[in-house]
Amino acid sequence: xxxxxxxxxxxxxxxxxxxxxxxxxxxxxxxxxxxxxxxxxxxxxxxxxxxxxxxxxxxxxxxxxxxxxxxxxxxxxxxxxxxxxxxxxxxxxxxxxxxxxxxxxxxxxxxxxxxxxxxxxxxxxxxxxxxxxxxxxxxxxxxxxxxxxxxxxxxxxxxxxxxxxxxxxxxxxxxxxxxxxxxxxxxxxxxxxxxxxxxxxxxxxxxxxxxxxxxxxxxxxxxxxxxxxxxxxxxxxxxxxxxxxxxxxxxxxxxxxxxxxxxxxxxxxxxxxxxxxxxxxxxxxxxxxxxxxxxxxxxxxxxxxxxxxxxxxxxxxxxxxxxxxxxxxxxxxxxxxxxxxxxxxxxxxxxxxxxxxxxxxxxxxxxxxxxxxxxxxxxxxxxxxxxxxxxxxxxxxxxxxxxxxxxxxxxxxxxxxxxxxxxxxxxxxxx
Amino acid sequence: xxxxxxxxxxxxxxxxxxxxxxxxxxxxxxxxxxxxxxxxxxxxxxxxxxxxxxxxxxxxxxxxxxxxxxxxxxxxxxxxxxxxxxxxxxxxxxxxxxxxxxxxxxxxxxxxxxxxxxxxxxxxxxxxxxxxxxxxxxxxxxxxxxxxxxxxxxxxxxxxxxxxxxxxxxxxxxxxxxxxxxxxxxxxxxxxxxxxxxxxxxxxxxxxxxxxxxxxxxxxxxxxxxxxxxxxxxxxxxxxxxxxxxxxxxxxxxxxxxxxxxxxxxxxxxxxxxxxxxxxxxxxxxxxxxxxxxxxxxxxxxxxxxxxxxxxxxxxxxxxxxxxxxxxxxxxxxxxxxxxxxxxxxxxxxxxxxxxxxxxxxxxxxxxxxxxxxxxxxxxxxxxxxxxxxxxxxxxxxxxxxxxxxxxxxxxxxxxxxxxxxxxxxxxxxx
Numbered sequence: 032x033x034x035x036x037x038x039x040x041x042x043x044x045x046x047x048x049x050x051x052x053x054x055x056x057x058x059x060x061x062x063x064x065x066x067x068x069x070x071x072x073x074x075x076x077x078x079x080x081x082x083x084x085x086x087x088x089x090x091x092x093x094x095x096x097x098x099x100x101x102x103x104x105x106x107x108x109x110x111x112x113x114x115x116x117x118x119x120x121x122x123x124x125x126x127x128x129x130x131x132x133x134x135x136x137x138x139x140x141x142x143x144x145x146x147x148x149x150x151x152x153x154x155x156x157x158x159x160x161x162x163x164x165x166x167x168x169x170x171x172x173x174x175x176x177x178x179x180x181x182x183x184x185x186x187x188x189x190x191x192x193x194x195x196x197x198x199x200x201x202x203x204x205x206x207x208x209x210x211x212x213x214x215x216x217x218x219x220x221x222x223x224x225x226x227x228x229x230x231x232x233x234x235x236x237x238x239x240x241x242x243x244x245x246x247x248x249x250x251x252x253x254x255x256x257x258x259x260x261x262x263x264x265x266x267x268x269x270x271x272x273x274x275x276x277x278x279x280x281x282x283x284x285x286x287x288x289x290x291x292x293x294x295x296x297x298x299x300x301x302x303x304x305x306x307x308x309x310x311x312x313x314x315x316x317x318x319x320x321x322x323x324x325x326x327x328x329x330x331x332x333x334x335x336x337x338x339x340x341x342x343x344x345x346x347x348x349x350x351x352x353x354x355x356x357x358x359x360x361x362x363x364x365x366x367x368x369x370x371x372x373x374x375x376x377x378x379x380x381x382x383x384x385x386x387x388x389x390x391x392x393x394x395x396x397x398x399x400x401x402x403x404x405x406x407x408x409x410x411x412x413x414x415x416x417x418x419x420x421x422x423x424x425x426x427x428x429x430x431x432x433x434x435x436x437x438x439x440x441x442x443x444x445x446x447x448x449x450x451x452x453x454x455x456x457x458x459x460x461x462x
Numbered sequence: 463x464x465x466x467x468x469x470x471x472x473x474x475x476x477x478x479x480x481x482x483x484x485x486x487x488x489x490x491x492x493x494x495x496x497x498x499x500x501x502x503x504x505x506x507x508x509x510x511x512x513x514x515x516x517x518x519x520x521x522x523x524x525x526x527x528x529x530x531x532x533x534x535x536x537x538x539x540x541x542x543x544x545x546x547x548x549x550x551x552x553x554x555x556x557x558x559x560x561x562x563x564x565x566x567x568x569x570x571x572x573x574x575x576x577x578x579x580x581x582x583x584x585x586x587x588x589x590x591x592x593x594x595x596x597x598x599x600x601x602x603x604x605x606x607x608x609x610x611x612x613x614x615x616x617x618x619x620x621x622x623x624x625x626x627x628x629x630x631x632x633x634x635x636x637x638x639x640x641x642x643x644x645x646x647x648x649x650x651x652x653x654x655x656x657x658x659x660x661x662x663x664x665x666x667x668x669x670x671x672x673x674x675x676x677x678x679x680x681x682x683x684x685x686x687x688x689x690x691x692x693x694x695x696x697x698x699x700x701x702x703x704x705x706x707x708x709x710x711x712x713x714x715x716x717x718x719x720x721x722x723x724x725x726x727x728x729x730x731x732x733x734x735x736x737x738x739x740x741x742x743x744x745x746x747x748x749x750x751x752x753x754x755x756x757x758x759x760x761x762x763x764x765x766x767x768x769x770x771x772x773x774x775x776x777x778x779x780x781x782x783x784x785x786x787x788x789x790x791x792x793x794x795x796x797x798x799x800x801x802x803x804x805x806x807x808x809x810x811x812x813x814x815x816x817x818x819x820x821x822x823x824x825x826x827x828x829x830x831x832x833x834x835x836x837x838x839x840x841x842x843x844x845x846x847x848x849x850x851x852x853x854x855x856x857x858x859x860x861x862x863x864x865x866x867x868x869x870x871x872x873x874x875x876x877x878x879x880x881x882x883x884x885x886x887x888x889x890x891x892x893x
Contacts, residue, residue, distance in 0.1 A: 094648035217525035
């Protein structure tokens, strides 16, 4: 066993990528720490939220990944703080010392201080969030069946997605397909026009990272699928009954999903910059603590004068770079600066529809959609998960069905307090 | 739409089977009520508990089943009571009236008054229970990795199953395979001898419904797989730290699973006999309220001087019989008495090992095991679930892997209060 101990915080794309590099050198001992016992394939989280995939199909046990690396240990626990002076991290009240540290704890949902977001909107960053959204959507449909008042039914069946980045667009498109192919078939009691999906974006267009032409294609496709796309609208408050916009209008909706932005996960003992991200040197280490490397969503770096995006391919590339740099330092070699290799962006909108841009080249429609499918299957961890996800997709494609519509914990929807007749509203409408 | 309204309570084997009969007659209007939006395939619940299957693979949305029946409605809700005078059931504070009622709400775990069972033992009757057991087993292993004291590690890694009926035997066998093929490979830090699976049975032998020879085969197979089989031992108390037996001995264990017995789910307004079951006429109706039929685990009937068992095939046959009898009454025909057609019993113990008895004929080993596989795939609801489960089984069989080892909510294990050094116990054992 080696004498150099590297601790890696976070088993996401960045952390695992660093571990894979470090594990090659049998003189290095690695401890990977995460609060979950699985690696989550976040790009497909929205498919769990709309009952297309089962939660464990995008979560792969960390220990299964680490079986092949005898010099890597896993520790499940909550990282409380980092002590860069004594070179240790505190995990559930116990110190774990390190020679080098890779921090890859990622990002969390950012509410930008908008009131009610934390309490009443659901983010989409964890398996629990995805299952919560699934429970909420199907609970809302069941509650609507029991509800006599059409206005309450509409509020139950209006699903607002805030933020038209890739996650928001993919989720809104998938909800529209859920409405059309599942909800309308399963709930003949509910008139189709009472179900609405609304996508609210503060900026001028969806997918601002892509070109205006790609955004236009996205808006058109979403609208044809039945999604209401509201751009240049800023949310000023979220309540249990809906969303207030800055122009004073109010959208009645019992389900609000917040994908408007992320911030770096704060870790006491480490510096924190804009958006909670940590500025690093070009070799990915923290200037104040050169044994500490920061990779992924938590890292803040600029390239070509622009901040690097918070996406999975970047996290993977940074994790690998940090791992290699640590090995180079151990062996007395000079470190290499990080260079982001942009593989492009691919966003799926719905059946046969996706939009992508690779190095300025735009492609849309079924070709982009098939590429999206292939890329996501390829990057999934574990052959079993690849086959399971592929099987589910083929099933859904052929049957127009999203099969995983199991409600684990039914949601209790509130009644407006001012409504006196609310107690009368739960009715059993007889055909 | 018909004028006769039949309400069916419970979307289990009995309730669905009744609905399928009733739906054939388009003059009948059926309302199916369940607190869950899915039909649960209970016989495979233990496989969810040991990470072999994903929860939605054994849960099928009720509305997907009902799509083909235009005269059947589904209502998700909690049934609070039955009013046999006014012929209505109360669901979440609202009355639903009926002309005929089929009660198929099944059974719940029975603690026989043993202290601590309700608080500290986990039953295995719902998806939530199965996921709770899975979370507990893997949380225990992760906690053991962080624990320095060997005695606490042993208590964390001792899994006690109380009750050696089919569920207990199948679960204990599956836990032994989980230990051997997953835990020992994933946790090289944990010595294999610290992981124990204990099956405790109050009677003289496991699987008392089968012949003594079948029980002997079961005990031998379980013991060869590493399960400690304790018979003629009665549990007198369960605590967070283990199980006390009537002979005064104590098994240190942080995880106790209770499969020792079931009782009928009590429904205010209906009579209730021994074990919470409701005595019915041979045509399955309640003597005091002839419009009310009771089927499945909740029904108490004798045949050949012996009480009928509480198993899935019986529930299905009774559900179909009750449905047919209601249709016969509507059409002025005489009812037919219920006759149980015993298809035999099949219990799987582990890889290539099962035991079965059909009409006095015993079969064991790989033939019984393959039959068990085929029967369970055949009776699963939904082609998608059949393919998914089959895929998972082939994967597990080839790789010796149970892939669904995702911890959804980590369990916090208690420390013994008297232990002063307990606070020191969470340590990070370095290799």
